[in-house]
Amino acid sequence: MEYLTQRQIDILKSIIKEYIETGQPVGSEILEKKYKLGVCPATIRNEMVALAKKGYLKKTHFSSGRVPSSKGFRYYIKYLMKEKQLSTTEEVTYKNSIWDQRNEIHRLLSQATKVLSQQTDLLSLAITNLGDVYYSGIANLLTKPEFFNLDFSRNFFERLDEEDFWLRVLDDFRKIEDEIIYWLGGEDFHDPLFDTCASVFGEFNGEKVKGVIGVVGPTRMYFEEIFPQIRYFSGLLEEIIKSQGI
Numbered sequence: 216m217e218y219l220t221q222r223q224i225d226i227l228k229s230i231i232k233e234y235i236e237t238g239q240p241v242g243s244e245i246l247e248k249k250y251k252l253g254v255c256p257a258t259i260r261n262e263m264v265a266l267a268k269k270g271y272l273k274k275t276h277f278s279s280g281r282v283p284s285s286k287g288f289r290y291y292i293k294y295l296m297k298e299k300q301l302s303t304t305e306e307v308t309y310k311n312s313i314w315d316q317r318n319e320i321h322r323l324l325s326q327a328t329k330v331l332s333q334q335t336d337l338l339s340l341a342i343t344n345l346g347d348v349y350y351s352g353i354a355n356l357l358t359k360p361e362f363f364n365l366d367f368s369r370n371f372f373e374r375l376d377e378e379d380f381w382l383r384v385l386d387d388f389r390k391i392e393d394e395i396i397y398w399l400g401g402e403d404f405h406d407p408l409f410d411t412c413a414s415v416f417g418e419f420n421g422e423k424v425k426g427v428i429g430v431v432g433p434t435r436m437y438f439e440e441i442f443p444q445i446r447y448f449s450g451l452l453e454e455i456i457k458s459q460g461i
Contacts, residue, residue, distance in 0.1 A: 222252075223266055225252055227290065227291070230263075230280075270284055285400035285434065298439050298443045306449075337352060338351070339345050339431075348381055361433045398413060402436060416429030
């Protein structure tokens with residue numbers, strides 16, 4: 216990653232926050248008025264140009280504003296994001312919502328994806344080493360502006376039934392060996408179709424079944440809330456699966 220000044224970091228962080236909230240390209244005027252950056256719009260514009268040249272921002276075709284690139288989001292997640300801790304109530308809700316399905320792996324993962332999609336307002340996916348793919352929350356994505364384009368949505372949802380495409384998530388866990396992995400944009404998904412999409416996944420391992428569970432949605436998802444939910448829920452699934460000898 217290239218060196219960023221503190222001013223550039225503050226501007227990038229503000230742009231990402233505004234873009235996540237509105238889904239609209241961000242201009243210097245709104246940054247100056249709303250985020251109290253302590254510099255004039257002209258200075259903000261110059262810094263935005265510098266951030267764009269470094270690849271952290273990109274320009275849309277229909278606006279003079281800028282939006283974060285996948286590189287910008289990756290910098291935010293790695294260096295700037297502060298995860299929000301799950302409350303005890305949220306943890307209990309997750310556990311109680313899947314506990315009755317603990318004896319049967321298919322029912323457990325089907326219910327788990329349903330619960331996760333409800334809690335995150337995104338599409339939830341679970342993939343296992345047995346080749347099973349579970350998903351829930353298609354209706355959630357259809358409320359997001361990024362999915363209003365019918366051609367894009369149709370092509371995207373067709374991918375949900377392509378088992379081999381999602382099994383690559385399992386391969387990434389074997390390569391990276393992280394607790395949480397995330398894909399941002401077409402480069403990470405290895406498909407330009409997903410340029411405005413992101414995913415966050417956590418891993419679970421049992422005696423026989425190994426897999427991942429996570430969410431897929433727009434790149435402007437609330438990562439600081441999503442990460443702790445995925446971390447807790449994937450850990451809970453692993454605990455249940457191991458206790459059942461699955």
